[in-house]
Amino acid sequence: MIPIALVVGSLAAQSINRAMAEHLAAQAPAGVAVQPVQIGDLPLYTQDRDAESVPAYDRVRAQIKAARAVLIVSPEHNRGVPAALKNLIDIGSRPYGQNVWQGKKVGIVTASPGTFGGVHAGLQIRQSLQALGAEVLIAPEVFLSRAHSALVDGKLNDERTTSFLNQFAAGFYAWAAA
Numbered sequence: 001m002i003p004i005a006l007v008v009g010s011l012a013a014q015s016i017n018r019a020m021a022e023h024l025a026a027q028a029p030a031g032v033a034v035q036p037v038q039i040g041d042l043p044l045y046t047q048d049r050d051a052e053s054v055p056a057y058d059r060v061r062a063q064i065k066a067a068r069a070v071l072i073v074s075p076e077h078n079r080g081v082p083a084a085l086k087n088l089i090d091i092g093s094r095p096y097g098q099n100v101w102q103g104k105k106v107g108i109v110t111a112s113p114g115t116f117g118g119v120h121a122g123l124q125i126r127q128s129l130q131a132l133g134a135e136v137l138i139a140p141e142v143f144l145s146r147a148h149s150a151l152v153d154g155k156l157n158d159e160r161t162t163s164f165l166n167q168f169a170a171g172f173y174a175w176a177a178a
Ligand SMILES: Cc1cc2nc3c(=O)[nH]c(=O)nc-3n(C[C@H](O)[C@H](O)[C@H](O)COP(=O)(O)O)c2cc1C
Pocket: 010, 011, 012, 014, 015, 016, 017, 018, 074, 075, 076, 077, 078, 079, 080, 111, 112, 113, 114, 115, 116, 117, 118
């Protein structure tokens, strides 16, 4: 099985991005195992703890390291990357010399009820990960605007959005597995 780590940048119980992520996970082809990475319990990163073993840090670093690729599905908070997701990026980047993002394939999707689809966060996530040596999927790019209107009872239920996401999923999984 090809392991793909799935990171949802939202901690909200009724998250639009989690609904999109669940749909994308369900599109994984045979032979791909999508493994969610929990980020809500991660203590805020500080380099002061680089020398000690922090079980929650060890867990996510191992998950990212073991994954063939990572799929990040995230909202935008105040025109930027949600703090919990940035914390994961920072945790994975350290201790110095043990950056788990180096060479990692990463696909990024953002979704927002607003007009810009979380594009600011999407581009910031890309910038951080590229600086860390990740191989970030260039195209297709996905910034889903008015994303709430594609959900019914918290699940994706809109033909246009589904078809768009399925196209992305096909491209992402093929690239990740290559
Ligand atoms: C602290 C905070 C800041 C936000 N800032 C933005 C923003 O800059 N741009 C945007 O499009 N939406 C913003 N929103 C609205 C989110 O897009 C909206 O809450 C969305 O549902 C978040 O995705 P989620 O449902 O997956 O958590 C913000 C929401 C919160 C809670």
